[in-house]
Amino acid sequence: MIHVFCSKRGSGKTKKLINLANEKTMIGRGHVVYIDDDRGPLCQLNRGVRFIATSDFNLKKLEEFYGFLCGVLSEDYDIDTIFIDGLFNIVKENLQDMAHLFYAIEKLSEEYRVNFYISVNGEKEEIPECMMKYVA
Numbered sequence: 001m002i003h004v005f006c007s008k009r010g011s012g013k014t015k016k017l018i019n020l021a022n023e024k025t026m027i028g029r030g031h032v033v034y035i036d037d038d039r040g041p042l043c044q045l046n047r048g049v050r051f052i053a054t055s056d057f058n059l060k061k062l063e064e065f066y067g068f069l070c071g072v073l074s075e076d077y078d079i080d081t082i083f084i085d086g087l088f089n090i091v092k093e094n095l096q097d098m099a100h101l102f103y104a105i106e107k108l109s110e111e112y113r114v115n116f117y118i119s120v121n122g123e124k125e126e127i128p129e130c131m132m133k134y135v136a
Contacts, residue, residue, distance in 0.1 A: 002102070002109055004134040005119045006127050013119040014041060014085055020117060021083050022046040030080025033072060037089040050076075054090045062101045065091050069105070073112055084118045099130035 005013045017034075018041050024032045025048035033050045034041065042051050052072070059065050073079060084090070091101070109116055120127065124135060 002105060002116045002118065002134040004127070004131055005117070006122055006124060006131075006135055008123060009121045013121075017041075017083050017085050017117060017119055018044050021049050021081070024081050025049055031076055031078045032081045032083070033076075033079055034083045034085070035072075035090070036085040041085065059090055060092050062091055062093050062097060066101060066104050069108060073108065073114065077112075079112070079114055081115045081117065084116065087118050087120050088122070098128050102130050102134070 005016065007013060021032055021034050022045060025046045031050065032048065033052065034045055035052045035054060037054050039051075039053050039055075042053075045051055054065075054068070057068060059068055069082070072082070091098075105116055108114060118134075120131075124132075127135065
């Protein structure tokens with residue numbers, strides 16, 4: 001399952017993702033991973049959440065980010081939920097090319113039974129068609 005949260009910058013998407021990640025750790029079904037482009041949310045997350053800053057890995061392209069996600073999943077088969085905060089801040093590609101990434105993430109979600117929660121900056125009208133079916 002993929003959920004995309006989209007709205008303009010400063011509307012509270014990160015706070016919602018942090019709260020949801022913290023709630024997921026309380027349920028205790030599986031491991032929770034929170035991916036962001038910087039270390040800003042680190043202190044607000046429950047210590048049971050595995051935090052990863054992509055700035056440490058210099059990810060820019062869709063293929064690199066997909067490989068990164070595969071690496072995260074291969075390292076821990078108990079991951080239940082992955083939060084990706086600010087996807088367009090991490091991957092600097094054409095918005096229309098995001099269809100390839102979302103198709104790949106959907107396959108990962110189905111194969112490994114992992115839920116993805118992704119935030120993007122932009123109004124619904126600006127979001128590519130390939131992402132609309134995931135908008136929460």
